[in-house]
Amino acid sequence: MFRWFSLQSGIRGGGYLRQIDALRGWAILLVFFFHAWGISGGSSASEPSLWFSYVAAGRTGVTLFFVISGFLLSIPWLRAMQSPDIATPSLKNYYAARVLRIVPLYYLAVLTACIxxxxxxxxxxxxxxxxxxxxxFPFSVVWWTLVTEVQFYLLLPLLIWLLAGGAKRRMIFLLVFVFWAATYVSQVLDNPSDEKVRSYLLTKSLFGRLPAFLLGMFSAWIFVRARQVPMLSANWISGVGAVAILLALYVNGMVLQHSVSLGEWRSESNWHQHHTYEAILWSIVVLVLTLTKPFFYGVLINPVLAVVGKISYSLYLWHVPILFYLMYPAKERLGAAFSQSLTFYLLTFAALSLSLLASLFTYKYVELPGLNLKRRLPV
Known part of the structure; x- marks a missing residue:
């Protein structure tokens, strides 16, 4: 029945990492349950539990998606920089691959919303x-992240060109980075007023989310250089990796807990650096899982999560309208009691099931043809 489905669809040049698809699965599930909780009208106490914060602040899944993008897309360029035997990726094919991956499904979602x-x-x-x-609304809730992704796609080759050049190009990169950092601090972080709408909007762009992509790129740089280190295959590394992931998830939970206690507006407009903290911690998780196999590796990285991650783009675009149209009538009928009712849990499960089915359909008929064309492109 599913012979058409392959986890390696669209992968160019080999080097498929199932860990990344599984992490995408975790990311989309965090986003899904965050939106389910938000649409239900559920609210958290001022001190939510550490692990529930992953639901109440599940938009951290978006940060994970951004880290993964920086990680995956920079690997071919970094490999070419490391080895003279590997050709530099074609700029034309790079952009063609990005168009084939993003545009068909996104345009379908926009067209559906317009109709x-x-x-x-x-x-x-x-x-x-x-x-x-x-x-x-509710279709366009998640579209801003795709705009941010596209901005990064346009910028990445320039970043690589500057970093791969000589001392002059790297000096230019450093100057541009310092200019961006100073502007970011003055326009986003130095924001004592809750009324700075402009700075809030800046956080929904590459300008405000650049640290996550850069940390993904830095993780890729470590990955390319460290994956052949013999020590990483030692038995004791599994224990170290397990501890590192647990610590990263625990500290990230503390960050999310505080952002929930602040509320979305204050955390986004007055404490935006929490997304950078998230990106640092997610980068640690990405590196540990791609370089080692911690003791509970099979819990975090498994075929089910890899499949969810493979269709995560479709799931990302369809889940909010499905959640909203399923839940909102019941929420209107039950009022504040809805988020604590059995109906909420049943509708969440139904919405997840419908979202998965819709995603499988659009993955097969919209995404997969583009992925098959993308795979034919030389790197």
Whole structure:
């Protein structure tokens, strides 16, 4: 029945990492349950439990997605920089691969939203990868992240060109980075007022989320150089890796716990650096799982999560409208009691099931044809 499905669809140049697909699975599940909890109207106490914070602040899954993008997309360039026997990736094929991966499904989602809402002017903005916020609710809730991803796709080759050059290019990179950091501090972090809407909007762009992508790139640099280190195959490394992941997840839980206690507006506008803390901790998880096999490796990295991760793009685009249209009528009927009712849990399970089915359908008929074309492109 599923002979058409392969975890390696769209992979160019070999080097498939099932760990990354499984981590994508975790990321989309965090985002899904975050939106389910938010749509239900559920609220947390000022001191939510550490692990429940992963649901109440499950938007951290977006940070994980950004780290993964920086990690995966920079690996071919970094390998070429490391070895003279590996050709530098073609810029034309790189952009063609990004278009084939992102555009078909995104345009289908935008077209569906426009037909359903009649908001064609907003749809045109979305088609050109402009931020539209909640203007086509509930479809457009997650679109800003794709705009941010596309901004990174455009910037990555330039970053690599600067880093791979001589001292002059690296000096230019350093100067640009210092300029960005100073602007980021002054426009986003140095924000004592809750009324700075402009700085809040900046956090929903590559300008505000660049640290996550850069940390993903830095993780890829470590990965390319460390994966052949013999010590990483030693038995005791499994224990060290397990401790590192548990510590990273625990500290990240503390970060998320504090962001929940602040509330979304204050945490996003006045404590935006928490996304950088998340990205550092997720980078540790990515590196440990791609370089070692900790004791509970099979719990974190398994075929089920890899499949969920493989269809995570479809799942990401469809889950919010499915959640909303399933849950909102019941929420309106039950009021504040909805988030604590059995109906909430049943509808969450139903929404997840429907989202998975819809995602499998669009993965097969929209994503997969693009992935098959993408795989034919030389690196």
């Amino acid at each position: 359903g809402s009649g908001s064609w002017d907003t749809g045109f903005k979305a088609f050109t990868f402009q931020v539209v916020g909640f203007e086509v």
